[in-house]
Amino acid sequence: MEGDSIIELKNVNFFYGQTKALTDITMSFEKDRVTALIGPSGCGKSTLLRLLNRMNDLIAGTRVEGEIIFEGINIYGTDVDPVDVRRKIGMVFQKPNPFPKSIFNNVTYAPRLTGISKKSDLELLAEESLRQAVLWEEVKDILDKSAMTLSGGQQQRLCIARALAMKPDVILMDEPTSALDPISTAKIEELIDELRRKYTIIIVTHNMQQAARVSSKTGFFYLGKLIEYNATEKIFTNPDVKQTEDYITGRFG
Amino acid sequence: MQDVLMASMKFRYFKQQAFFTVVRLSALLIVLALGGLIAYIIVNGISAISWDFLTLPPTDSMTKGGIMPAIVGTFYLTVGAIAVALPLGVASAIYLAEYARQGKFIRVVRIGVNCLAGVPSVVFGLFGLGFFVVFLHFGSCILSGALTLGILVLPTIIGASEEALKAVPQTFREASLALGVSKWQTIYKIVLPNALPGILTGSILGIGRAAGETAPIMFTAAAFFTAKLPSSIFDEVMALPYHVYVLATAGTHIEQTRPIQYGTVLVLVGLVLGVDLIAIVIRSYVRKKKRW
Numbered sequence: 001m002e003g004d005s006i007i008e009l010k011n012v013n014f015f016y017g018q019t020k021a022l023t024d025i026t027m028s029f030e031k032d033r034v035t036a037l038i039g040p041s042g043c044g045k046s047t048l049l050r051l052l053n054r055m056n057d058l059i060a061g062t063r064v065e066g067e068i069i070f071e072g073i074n075i076y077g078t079d080v081d082p083v084d085v086r087r088k089i090g091m092v093f094q095k096p097n098p099f100p101k102s103i104f105n106n107v108t109y110a111p112r113l114t115g116i117s118k119k120s121d122l123e124l125l126a127e128e129s130l131r132q133a134v135l136w137e138e139v140k141d142i143l144d145k146s147a148m149t150l151s152g153g154q155q156q157r158l159c160i161a162r163a164l165a166m167k168p169d170v171i172l173m174d175e176p177t178s179a180l181d182p183i184s185t186a187k188i189e190e191l192i193d194e195l196r197r198k199y200t201i202i203i204v205t206h207n208m209q210q211a212a213r214v215s216s217k218t219g220f221f222y223l224g225k226l227i228e229y230n231a232t233e234k235i236f237t238n239p240d241v242k243q244t245e246d247y248i249t250g251r252f253g
Numbered sequence: 254m255q256d257v258l259m260a261s262m263k264f265r266y267f268k269q270q271a272f273f274t275v276v277r278l279s280a281l282l283i284v285l286a287l288g289g290l291i292a293y294i295i296v297n298g299i300s301a302i303s304w305d306f307l308t309l310p311p312t313d314s315m316t317k318g319g320i321m322p323a324i325v326g327t328f329y330l331t332v333g334a335i336a337v338a339l340p341l342g343v344a345s346a347i348y349l350a351e352y353a354r355q356g357k358f359i360r361v362v363r364i365g366v367n368c369l370a371g372v373p374s375v376v377f378g379l380f381g382l383g384f385f386v387v388f389l390h391f392g393s394c395i396l397s398g399a400l401t402l403g404i405l406v407l408p409t410i411i412g413a414s415e416e417a418l419k420a421v422p423q424t425f426r427e428a429s430l431a432l433g434v435s436k437w438q439t440i441y442k443i444v445l446p447n448a449l450p451g452i453l454t455g456s457i458l459g460i461g462r463a464a465g466e467t468a469p470i471m472f473t474a475a476a477f478f479t480a481k482l483p484s485s486i487f488d489e490v491m492a493l494p495y496h497v498y499v500l501a502t503a504g505t506h507i508e509q510t511r512p513i514q515y516g517t518v519l520v521l522v523g524l525v526l527g528v529d530l531i532a533i534v535i536r537s538y539v540r541k542k543k544r545w
Contacts, residue, residue, distance in 0.1 A: 055431060060354065087433030097424040099443060110432035113442065159428070166432055 006031040006170060006200050007052060012066035014047060016059070021047045023224045025066070029170075034192060034201045036215035036232065038208060040247070043221040045204045049172050052202065053089040054082035071169075087114070089170040090163035095179050096155035098147035098162070103130075103139050106147045106158055107165050114166070125165055133161035134191050153184025160191065164199075171195065173203040177210065189214055208248060212236045220244045291526075294519050301516025310480040315500065316509045320517050325482055326395075326490030327524070330474060331464045333399025333486070334406060339456055341403070342410030346452075349411070350418040351440055370408035375468035377405045382472035396486040398474020405469050406459040413455020417448040450539035454532045461528035465521055467494040477503070493521040 005028035014022035022044045029035050037045040050056045051068065054075060067074045075085045098106050107126045108116075116122055126143070130136040135157040139150070147158055156176060163171055173192075177185040192201060192214045205211050211218050212232060219229040220243075228235065228244040239245045305319055312318035345366075353359045381401030391397045421444050429439040463469075475495035483490050497517050500510045 053431060055427065058427070058430065083433050083435050085433075086431055090433075091431040093424065093427065093431075095424065097422075097428045099425060099428065100447065109429075109442070110434050113434050113438050162428075162432065 004031045005029060006070065007202075008067075008069040009048075010067040010069065012048075012051070012064065012068060014044075014051060014056070014065070015063040017061045021224050022051075025226050027219060027226055027229050029200060029202055030217065031200050032196065032198070033217065034196045034203060034215040036211035036218045037202065037204045037221060038206075038211050038218060038247075039221035039227075041206075044224040045219075045221045046174055048221070049091075049174055049202060049204050052170070052172055053086045053091055055086075055091065057082055087166055088168055089172060090166055090168035091172045091174065092156070092159050092163055092176045094175040096152055096159050098150070098155050098158050100146065100148055102144045103147050103150070103158060104143040107161050109162070110166050129161040129165040130158075132164050132195070133157045134187065134194070135161055151184070153180050153187060156180060156184070156188060157191065160188075160195075164195075168199070170200040170202065173201060175204055175206060178206060185210075208236075220247060222247070291522065294515065294522055298512075298515035298517075298519030301512040302519060306513075306516055307520070311478065311513075314506060315478060315513070316506045320491075320493070320496060320513070320520065322479060322482060323491040323493045323496040323517065324520065324524075326475070326492040327464055327494070327521075329395050329483065329486075329490060330398045330402055330470060330492055331460060333395055334402035334463055335456075335460055337400055337403030338406045338410050338460075342407050342456070343414050343452060345407075346411050346414030346418055347440060347445075350415045351436075351444065366408050366411050369404075370412065373468075374405060374466050377401055378469040378472045380404075381469060386473055392487065393472070393474060393476075393489050394487045395474055395483055395490055398470045398490075398492075399486075401469045401473045402463045402466065405466065406456075406463045409459030409462070410452075410456045413459065414448070414452045417451025417455065418444060420451060421447045450535055454536045457528055457532040457535075461525045461532070464528065465494050465525050467498050471495055471498070493517055493524070497521065 008028040009025050012022060012025040013020065025048065037048065039045050047056065051064065052070075052075075056062050056064075064076050068076055070085070070089065073080065075082075099109060101109065104126055107129050108122045111125055112122065116125065127136060127140075130139060135154060138154060139158075142149075147155060150158060156179075160171075160176075177188050180188065189210065192203070195201060203211075203214065215232045217230065218232040218235040220227045220235065220239075220241075222243055228239055228241045230240065234240075235244060236248060239248065307319060307324065308321050309319035310322050311320065349359065349363065353362075378401065381397055381404075385391045385397035385400050386393055391400075425443050425447065426439055429443045430436065434442070467475075470492055474490060475492045476489040477499055479489060479491055497514055500514045500517070501507065
């Protein structure tokens with residue numbers, strides 16, 4: 001069952017200075033599905049993720065070749081403002097990184113800067129986003145407290161709520177649970193399961209069980225190349241490529 | 254074998270104790286020097302301090318009366334220097350830390366800033382005289398003095414601000430940018446507020462030092478004697494450090510003014526330490542609040 005694709009990569013190469021980090025990546029991400037990217041450290045999966053919302057622009061000396069088409073537009077085209085791309089394609093990072101502001105101000109920070117000014121609108125948006133991130137019940141009475149007082153797992157769900165508040169189409173998650181304990185991890189995974197009904201999620205993970213649990217398609221990267229890209233079930237039971245099987249069964253990586 | 258081990262352990266212990274003693278003494282020496290200096294000034298100057306001393310102008314060829322015009326002058330010069338240097342310094346630091354593509358040009362700028370910090374203050378005074386007083390025809394006045402002091406503290410403010418900006422975690426910038434917030438808004442809303450306490454602390458310490466400088470203002474702003482208070486930024490003013498210099502070297506009654514000299518120094522040191530105290534309070538308040 002093939003869904004509609006929302007992001008398409010065509011012959012993408014990526015360089016950090018002279019070092020080639022991604023080689024000839026062509027793949028497409030399906031709309032309203034969870035796609036997992038796996039592979040050993042340094043294989044380029046996080047680099048690829050950060051390419052999708054132009055976060056690699058922040059690193060000096062990087063270069064992109066090829067095209068990344070999102071909603072019919074090459075996001076690396078000369079007339080594209082990365083700010084617009086990032087509003088549609090949100091991101092959740094490896095380490096929870098809330099701002100040293102109140103919980104409410106964390107969620108409403110970006111919407112406020114992009115035009116929503118009415119207090120009641122912001123309150124509604126905050127509640128909606130926090131509910132979607134399954135954090136509302138825990139924080140509804142302490143919205144004015146600093147986000148720094150929350151636990152790591154709560155902080156990460158707050159970061160997800162913060163991303164949701166911008167109503168993106170796609171959410172990129174870069175190892176979102178690797179800094180969390182198993183219970184917090186389970187909560188985030190449940191959350192991903194909820195969110196995939198409305199959002200396209202692309203998740204980089206080191207945890208193969210996680211990839212198997214949450215995603216419908218999985219891409220395996222090795223040394224900057226996309227080795228295999230298949231339905232998750234197929235990748236984890238009967239992969240086409242031997243390298244994938246070796247990695248998944250723990251023979252290397 | 255046991256003996257050798259014991260001996261080496263003892264030696265190591267001795268070496269450690271010797272080292273600790275040296276560093277302890279060094280620290281003690283600094284505290285003693287500062288404490289001694291302040292105690293000496295207080296002992297000699299406290300008798301001169303009175304309400305009249307702080308609120309009246311000098312009288313009788315500056316052998317009697319107070320130092321009010323000098324306090325006011327130093328206040329104006331310092332505030333003026335802040336007004337000049339803080340916006341300029343913070344803006345430069347934002348450019349250097351956040352916008353500039355790190356390369357040869359920026360390295361040269363940074364070396365320039367560091368060199369500026371090492372230039373003797375009298376050179377700033379002469380520059381102020383040549384540029385503001387003479388070339389721009391400002392004359393010797395608050396404006397020229399404040400601009401000169403401002404340039405003097407500029408490297409300190411740029412340095413402190415750049416450090417403070419760099420201390421803001423990169424993850425904050427990434428988090429904000431990833432939400433589709435522009436770079437300038439990220440700097441203005443996230444980076445700057447988080448760096449502000451550091452910027453203020455460093456800047457206030459720099460300003461405190463500048464307030465006590467004599468050389469930069471003696472050619473550009475300071476009057477030998479004027480009983481009237483300034484009415485515009487184009488007026489000359491008396492200033493505390495220059496007043497001390499004048500009383501101690503240029504007057505005709507140096508011995509008679511000795512108590513006034515100590516009193517003036519005490520007021521000056523009190524002001525500078527007071528300003529430093531503000532910086533320390535801000536810093537400790539922020540350290541308590543900071544949680545990243």
